[in-house]
Amino acid sequence: MILPLVLLPQSNSAFVQLPYIQLGHRTTGRNNELAVAWHAPDDQSRYQLEYRQKGAWKSAGSLESRRVALPQVSAFRVISGDLIGLDSGAPVEYRVSRDGTIVFNSTTTAPKNDRQEYTFAVFGDCGRGTSEQAQISYQTYKKQPDFVVMTGDIVYDSGRISEYAEKYFPYYNASAALRSVGSPLLRHTLTVGAPGNHDILDRNFSQKPDLLAYFLYWIQPLNGPLTTDGDPLTPTLAGPAEAQAAFRAAAGAAYPRGANYSFDYGNAHWTVLDANRYVNWSDPKLRTWLAEDLRRAQNKTWRFIALHQPPFHTSPTHQAEKQIRAIADIIEKGKVDVVFGGHVHNFQRTYPISVGTKDVSNVANRELNDWPVDTKFDGKKNTRPAGVIYIVDGAGGAPMYDTNLNANPSKWLPFIQNYIADFGFSHVRISGRKFTLEQIDMDGKTVDSITITK
Ligand SMILES: [Fe+2]
Numbered sequence: 001m002i003l004p005l006v007l008l009p010q011s012n013s014a015f016v017q018l019p020y021i022q023l024g025h026r027t028t029g030r031n032n033e034l035a036v037a038w039h040a041p042d043d044q045s046r047y048q049l050e051y052r053q054k055g056a057w058k059s060a061g062s063l064e065s066r067r068v069a070l071p072q073v074s075a076f077r078v079i080s081g082d083l084i085g086l087d088s089g090a091p092v093e094y095r096v097s098r099d100g101t102i103v104f105n106s107t108t109t110a111p112k113n114d115r116q117e118y119t120f121a122v123f124g125d126c127g128r129g130t131s132e133q134a135q136i137s138y139q140t141y142k143k144q145p146d147f148v149v150m151t152g153d154i155v156y157d158s159g160r161i162s163e164y165a166e167k168y169f170p171y172y173n174a175s176a177a178l179r180s181v182g183s184p185l186l187r188h189t190l191t192v193g194a195p196g197n198h199d200i201l202d203r204n205f206s207q208k209p210d211l212l213a214y215f216l217y218w219i220q221p222l223n224g225p226l227t228t229d230g231d232p233l234t235p236t237l238a239g240p241a242e243a244q245a246a247f248r249a250a251a252g253a254a255y256p257r258g259a260n261y262s263f264d265y266g267n268a269h270w271t272v273l274d275a276n277r278y279v280n281w282s283d284p285k286l287r288t289w290l291a292e293d294l295r296r297a298q299n300k301t302w303r304f305i306a307l308h309q310p311p312f313h314t315s316p317t318h319q320a321e322k323q324i325r326a327i328a329d330i331i332e333k334g335k336v337d338v339v340f341g342g343h344v345h346n347f348q349r350t351y352p353i354s355v356g357t358k359d360v361s362n363v364a365n366r367e368l369n370d371w372p373v374d375t376k377f378d379g380k381k382n383t384r385p386a387g388v389i390y391i392v393d394g395a396g397g398a399p400m401y402d403t404n405l406n407a408n409p410s411k412w413l414p415f416i417q418n419y420i421a422d423f424g425f426s427h428v429r430i431s432g433r434k435f436t437l438e439q440i441d442m443d444g445k446t447v448d449s450i451t452i453t454k
Pocket residue numbers: 152153196197198308342343344
């Protein structure tokens with residue numbers, strides 16, 4: 001699919017936010033579905049979503065319309081619909097009508113099936129309103145990946161509706177692809193979100209009535225562990241009861257369940273986890289859920305995890321937040337190939353790590369740094385890792401951490417194979433049993449690369 005780099009302006013009055021491509025709540029384990037979501041004014045307009053690959057336009061049928069009516073926030077609607085029965089990997093045209101008039105059209109690509117080659121991009125710590133964020137958006141769009149995974153801290157400072165409007169949509173759903181602005185990534189490319197601390201940690205509506213937009217905007221599978229306020233996954237909401245009730249009404253089933261989920265794409269299984277410090281991943285129910293999710297995915301060629309706080313990294317910044325190491329044993333037993341994180345604002349890649357039988361639920365053990373690593377793996381001549389590779393992809397736009405460690409391997413913890421404190425994103429190509437990762441900088445240049453084969 002050839003995408004124009006500059007698009008004609010569209011009539012925007014039908015939208016509070018223009019359409020963006022999502023996995024959909026229903027898309028669990030199928031490769032032939034996508035969802036399209038947009039934000040609409042709070043009025044009685046009737047919207048229709050249609051799509052086609054070859055042949056006639058098909059209607060997406062009844063749309064989900066959730067009214068977001070929070071105190072001190074202008075009411076609007078989040079509308080979404082499913083594109084089903086798609087021809088895997090083929091271009092899709094879609095269009096939105098309001099009261100019978102077409103108000104938006106765009107293109108995307110149907111998810112690939114398990115025999116097709118595909119690419120994806122990964123970055124996190126991005127929605128900060130910086131020029132670097134715009135450049136990463138632009139470079140990512142230029143690569144035309146099949147999908148993009150955002151590894152948390154998607155929108156600073158608190159994942160608010162007002163902050164998405166200012167620091168997210170203008171950068172990733174811009175009308176033109178320009179280095180200084182961003183790109184129209186979201187309308188063409190499936191994006192997948194993992195929640196970070198800046199997205200969902202603050203649950204007190206007292207000062208911020210428009211928190212937790214993650215649960216309102218991301219239309220993703222609701223197949224994670226069932227949770228309720230105050231359990232090992234979910235802090236309680238705080239602030240005025242009216243604000244809490246309005247948020248719950250707007251989020252529906254997505255809150256709180258949407259913080260953890262899994263999906264399949266091509267020949268891979270992805271598990272997305274909430275790694276925030278309030279989550280007790282030593283809890284037996286959560287551990288069982290994750291182990292079971294990975295067990296069911298053993299028929300896939302690849303298994304990946306996306307989360308925010310990385311289990312292994314070498315930056316002094318955030319070094320104390322290793323709580324998610326509690327699941328390193330499950331990750332290993334579940335034969336996960338690569339874990340993509342963020343939180344730490346740079347790029348890091350570990351050697352293949354094995355925690356073996358060491359009890360990682362023990363907090364003292366988690367502090368250890370001398371984990372067995374496969375130093376023979378170089379991703380060039382030796383492409384078969386013995387262990388799990390952990391990537392930090394926190395270089396999507398927020399200011400860099402610990403640049404003094406660049407090109408200074410003697411200062412790195414022993415499990416780190418490469419460290420680059422510079423803005424960028426990972427671009428991964430999966431071709432059957434071959435995985436190739438390139439770390440791309442703001443100039444589109446490759447600054448690190450590895451290949452994994454099996
Ligand atoms: Fe973070």
